[in-house]
Amino acid sequence: VSAAALDSLAELGTYMESAEKEFNHKTDYTKIYSEVRSAYLKKAFTMLAQSAGPGDMKAGTVYQKGSSSFIGFTEGLIRMLKAERKILARVILHSDLDPILDDTVSPVMDMYAATGDTIVRNAQRNSQNSVFMLFDILDTLESSSAALNKCLQGTSKLARVAELQKAARASVITFFPEFLEGVRNAGLRPTPLSEDGTVHEFTTETLNSLKRLLEYDERVEQMLTTLGIGNWNLQTKTRTKNAAETGIVGSYVLDVIDTLMASLESLSRSYGKPTLAAIFLMNNYRYIVQSIDQSFRKWVGDTAPQKYHQLVKKQQDLYQDSWKPVIGILMDVTYIKGGEVKKSLSSSEKAQIKEKFRVRAALLWRSVAGNANASIHWLLELQRGIRHDLSQSAWIQYSGYRSPPGSHPTDWTGAHSHVLTLC
Structure with missing residues (x-):
């Protein structure tokens, strides 16, 4: 809003307030202001709200950390709320501006909350792109919490933002056991395997998801600590003894890798040929070991990978046994008896x-x-x-x-x- 427009609105507000007192007649001009201003704000934020949802990602694309439009939506929302408070303080002479602000920003806040709810629901349906987007959204909500609380103080929308943050946090925590369970269940489903026993797509997808997850290492550690050591494993708490050595993040990584290897072993049985099964496991296990060395060593340490090197060697030996x-x-x-070499042989x-x-x-x-x-x-x-x-x-x-x-x-x-x- 330009300075000239603000001056005009302030003059009009002063006149309306004086007229109410002079003629003892309530015009409720603040309602008119809220209706006109809220319609303008809603129109201004509609495109941003549409782009901030999960639907703007094309099928097959991989979400990049920090790329969610919801982050920009939040930043723009905070700037708008700060500006609206200043405008109201300038043009409205009421002592209590919170209800007026509530009415003015309500449509935009509803769009904001609905967009966040949609992303949370997508994450709950195990859409991994949405889950990683949700990590960014949770970071944004928590880092912006103080600013949003200050801007929305006294309005009905403050509780709505708190609900969204709570839902996002709960969905992120739920992801860890569900991801591990998904890796385990993959070994139980009939899955087409390549004829040559090369590295399976399931292996690369699982490890890539784990790598992307660890881009948010501080958030991951915080969520796993909230969840509790071993509570991410719905079947058995197998990694509690390693937490002291590797830390809680390393403990989770090792649990995922162990579950992945167990699922691969189950899948290998569908080959029906021990030699090809050994080659399949040898290729996949070696790829896992290579990924540990390149991407996960920071979290699992130097001792744990030795076990996986031994598993590769075991499959290599099984393959060579086929010969x-x-x-x-x-x-x-054949030894020649008597030291005599025959120069001619019978039929x-x-x-x-x-x-x-x-x-x-x-x-x-x-x-x-x-x-x-x-x-x-x-x-x-x-x-x-x-x-x-x-x-x-x-x-x-x-x-x-x-x-x-x-x-x-x-x-x-x-x-x-x-x-x-x-x-």
Whole structure:
């Protein structure tokens, strides 16, 4: 409002107040002021209210910390409330301005509260983008609490803002056990798995959500402390003993990771092939370990990740065990009795040798075929380790031969060449 307009309104207000006293006639001009002014304010804030809700995010977009329009809505609301109090003090000569302010800002405050309620309801429906938006909104409400209390003192809307803050806080606290329970339930639902055993989308989504959650580390610690150690786990309080070592945030992170690994183990059973299940778990576990080292070490410390490294090694060993039938035949050594080497073989002896090579080739190609779709190439370190272990146990056994034992396309030399490129 310009200074000239304020002067005119102040002059009009003085005249109306004097006229009431002079003619002893109540005009209730403050109602007229509130109706006109509130309609203007409502129109000014409508677009901001619409953009501040969760509906302005396009499908598939990821909410960025601090990007909620509700933050700007709150800041604009506080500026408006401060300005309205100054305007009323200038143009209205009543001693009690709170009821007039209440009527004037009521439509805007109703829009503000309704927008906040919508975001809270979306968060309660487990919309993760809305949950992270809710973290920002709760921070905004609490940091703006003193200013809002001062601006709305004496109005009916002060209690409404307090209710919104309480609902947002309750929804944030509820998120922690519900998120963990969602990770657990994912392992119980039939879920399509890739044919090559690569890192599952469920793993990346869970860890990304956990990373985003820890962007609000101070708020997370505050909410978990309110919830109580271990109370976020609806099944069992498994991490209370680690809280002293890792802190309450680290305790929650470890609980989520343990639950994620348990769900992945349940999902791996749907493969029906132990080798592919081992590759699936090896890939996913290694991705989790890598995420711990890169993103969660600050909260879980240096000791806890050792357990997860051991789980990766266990799955790697299980995968390499799938080659034991082949390795077992390669380790078969035939001794020459009496020190005499035959320069000619009978038909039956030749047939025995051919049969041995046929069995070797069949076993080797069976192992190759069983792992043909497997993918462990996403991590070079793991690839090199498995390649080294296989080559040490297999290639050394073949190196004693000067030439291939046969030219059949499925002989063991061709198969072994494929083994070394498989990983």
